[in-house]
Each structure stands twice: as structure tokens, then as C-alpha cells.
Amino acid sequence: MTTIKLALCQMDVIDNKEENLKKASSMIAQSVEENADFIILPEMFNCPYSNDKFIEYQEEEKDSPTLNRISSLARKNNVYILAGSIPEKENDNLFNTSYLFDRKGEIIAKHRKMHLFDIDVKDRITFKESDVLTAGDDFTIADTEFGKIGIGICYDIRFPELARIMVENNALALFYPGAFNMTTGPAHWELLFRARALDNQVFCIGVAPALNEDASYHSYGHSIITNPWGEVLAQAGLKEEIIISEIDLDEIKKIREELPLLKNKREDLYEVAKK
Template identity: 80%
Template sequence: MTKIKLALCQMNVVDNKEENLKKATSMIKESVKQETDFIVLPEMFNCPYSNDKFIEYCEEEKTSRTISKISQLAHENNVYILAGSIPEKENANLYNTSYLFNRNGEIIAKHRKMHLFDIDVKGKIKFMESDVLTAGDNVTIADTEFGKIGIGICYDIRFPELARLMAQKNALILFYPGAFNMTTGPAHWELLFRSRALDNQVFCVGVAPALNENASYHSFGHSIITNPWGEIVTETDTKEELVITEIDLSEIKKIREELPLLKNKREDLYEIIEK
């Protein structure tokens, strides 16, 4: 199977976990009606993007209402779901964690955000995830019926080494649930997704929360799919929206044959290796 129908759920996240889960459920069910194979939720889809809310909304994996609900939805609807990310607590640590569920509702991959969002753009935005979150340390690859996929979260996309490591492990699609803001989003979001797709000749998928002007953190939205030629397949704006798009993974082989970037690397001179 080379064709895969993706659903990008750019949902409006509010300061109410129950409402967020209802919204996610609604968008998942609507995606299923449109015969989607693979549904993607945004970064921190059950929680406002704020350090104090990460602490308030965090859940332990074994007892998580959010994980239980998404697992149930994946199983009942026979669909893959990448549950964007949630604040996950393990012992004394908090992580920004993404879970991938297969059609049976089983967790088949788990990615903890590796690169924490610590920035200070003078006069515009300052955010320090490391004040409350702990970084993950694993490159995340999952086996699916469509082939291997890679998972990063938001700020992870800024590091081309991670994308290359996932591509070297034969990932065909790189997913980055993310929540760029109104400063970094207009400047870099589209550029980064096009670049990572082009660098590695893969599809890249980013799904963000919609812009909520009442929130303390303003998400740029603009959920996106880019193809192995570096083109934009689809992109939203800032409002809440469900986008269903079919991609054909056979494009990867075609483009790699026409423009053999990965074959032409000078591995006698340089390489990227995972420690």
C-alpha cells in the first residue's frame, strides 16, 4: 500500500481538559467518516501551552484518561492515531510526549520531545520549557502497514541531524506535532517543513493547535504536509480546521531516483551517527 489518507486535526485547545478531549473525539470521528487511514492531533492537544498548565494537566501513562480515550477511539474506528503530545509524568519528571496508536488501539511508539523549547526573542517572546520539562533521549521510529515513520515534536524539527537519523532508519514520513508561535511561525514554520522534506526526500507532516487569542500562548496554526520535492501539499491558516489529504509514498522512490541526494552523500568524508 503506497497511498495513505491523512487527517490533520488543527483543533482549538482551551483551558479545560474535558472540552479538549471532546473536540479531539469529534474531529477523529469526522475523519473516520471520510475514510482516513491515519489521524494526527496537535502538540499539547489536551492542555494549554503553558508551563503551569503542563504541571496541572499532566498524566501518568498507566492511568491517563487521555491515552485511554485515544486508544479506545483508534480501536473502535480501526484507524491509526498519532496523539500529538500531552504532558506526561513519570516519577518526578514531566515530559512532552507523543503516542502513536495502531488500528487495535495499541501504543506502537512513544516519543518524548528531545529538544526543549528554550528561547528568548527580545521584545517578542520568551519561553523556557526546561523550567518544568525533562528532555527525551530517543530517536523514535515506528513500523506501520505503510512503512516506517519517524516522530519528533515541534522544536525537534529545527535540528536536521534528528531528521537525517530517522531517514537513515528508513522512515518515509516524519511527523512533527508542533505549536510554533506568532513570532517564529511566520518566519520559519513553512521553511523548516519544506527543508526537512527536501533534505531527506520524505514527506513531513506538522499539526498545530489553532490560534486561540484568549490563551497566553498564541499558536501559529498552519498545519502542513510537505513532499519529498520540498513542495507544500497542503497547509491551513490559523483557524480551527480538519484537513483530509491523500499522499502517495511511491513519490519518494521516484524523486530519489531522479535526484539521488542520499546516494550522493560523501560518507567517506562525513556521517551522522546515533550515540
């Protein structure tokens, strides 16, 4: 049996980087006490979710105080940590980037958000990440001791092609640090995680910041784990909390044998339709 004990750290992100890092460190420590193997932080866990703050809080990978802190904690506690995302600067570009650390504190994968959050829901919410951020171009499938995992960020989950490509490259679980808002969250957050898990018969995990009503952007929270049958195994509310939950990757084989969706795909027809 291949199991992973996950810790989803739904933290309250404020406008103070050092305090955010202290909170992340505290939640990691609590997760370690619960014997978690794999700890996940939210999208922009060190930074308020707004374009001006992305610029203010930006860090370069090679001398990032945030990444150095997380690396040290992964190594000290012998755990995997998916550092949700941070505003990462490279040359003149700014990216929304997630980093995966192994038990030795080494970066074994990084994902730059591929689909930028440019939306305008009339009279409700408008946001345009592309005003300051650059989109990433790489698919991110990481090798871990548990098997391969795929990584996306928030808005990336709305694009089923990305999830399918990660699964076709043998990812058994898909992780999406995210920060849906109080408009799109109630409407789509759970639906999307259940759909991506069901369509691809994998585990799908989302970790978001808690709702901070004093912030300019209101995160929906509701960090979530869905299984290959499309069921919700665990889900947070709006407030700060840690979800500790164990997933059994062997469930994937069982469900794919019972309902062989991936095997029954008509690739012959799809290829013809693309031409």
C-alpha cells in the same frame, strides 16, 4: 501504490481538559467519516501551552484518561492515531510526549520531545520549557502497515540531524506535532517543513493547535504537509480545521532516483571531519 489518507486535526485547545478531549473525539469522528487511515492531533492537544498548565494537566501513562480515550477511538474506528502530545509524568519527571496508536488501539511508539523549547526573542517571545519539562533521549521510528515513520515534536524539527537519523533508519514520512507561535511561525514554520522534506526526500507533516487569542501562548496554526520535492501539498490557516489529504509513498523512490541526494552523500569525508 502505497498511499495514506491523512487527517490533520488543527483543533482549538482551551483551558478545560474534558472539553479538549471532546473536541479531539469530534474531529477524529469527522476524519473517520472522510475515510482517513492516519489521524494526527496537535502538540499538547489536551492542555494549554504554558508551563503551569503542563504541571496542572500532567498524566501518567498507565492510567491516563487522555490516552485511554484515544486508544478506544483508534480501536473502535480501526485507524491509526498520532496523539500529538500530552504532559506525561514519570516518577519526578515531566515530559512532552507523543503517542502513536495502531488500528487495535495499542501504543506502538512514543516520543518524548528531545529538544526543549528554550528561547528568548527580544521584546517578542520568551519561553523556557526546561523550567518544568525533562528532555527525551530516544529516536522514534515506528513500524506501520504503510512502512516506517519518524516522530518528533515541534522544536525537534529545527535539528536536521534528528530528521536524517530517522530517514537513515528507513522512515518514509516524518511527523512533527507542533505549536509554533506568532513570532517564529510566520518566519520559519513552512520553511522548516519544506527543508526537512527536501533534504531527506520524504513527506513531512506538522499538526498544530489553532490560534486561540484568549490563551497566553498564541499558536500559529498552519498545519502542513510537504512532499519529497519540497512542495507544500496542503496547509491550514490560523483557525480550527481538518485537512484531509492523501500521500503516495511511492513518490519517494521516484524522486530519489531522479535526484539521488542520499546516494551521493560523501560519508567518507564527513567521518574524517568528525574526528
